Amino acid sequence: MACCGCNDNGNVAVKDVDKLDQILSKYEGVKGSLISILQDVQGLYEYLPIEALNYVSEVTGIKLAKIYGVATFYTQFRLDPVGKHVILLCQGTACHVNGSKAIEEAICEELEINEGETTKDGLFTLTNVACLGCCSLSPVMMIDGEVYGKLTPKKTREILKTIRAEEE
């Protein structure tokens, strides 16, 4: 396999290559299927590993720059692995008015990440989202499907610390 995406540990092997091949053969000869391919690849790995994108490029003949461009253009695609706990922080109008930015700052500071990133230990990913549908509880975040409302920066930090403690 040709490769230009060596990662830190020099491991360039594509995991689950058989399943990746199945995805690619499903779309073989289908024009305009790049987005569908990337959706399926993300379904396989839960994100888009650069090794997999290289492989897709090699097999389909689509230039890596084009694949990468599509992968970074659409917010549905992730180039990094998702943490064990995904924090969906609402930035809808009600939450925004009630201080979601301060909550975001507290999360980023507590976890030492920026929005869209995953902590080094792979425990948390922070993602801003639009209205979660429980505006009366604003500001609101959702972690692992559970809603946390009426947040303050302090309360938010405590929630994160509790989850982290449970993992230790």
Ligand code: FES
């Ligand atoms: S605006 Fe945040 S839940 Fe509706």
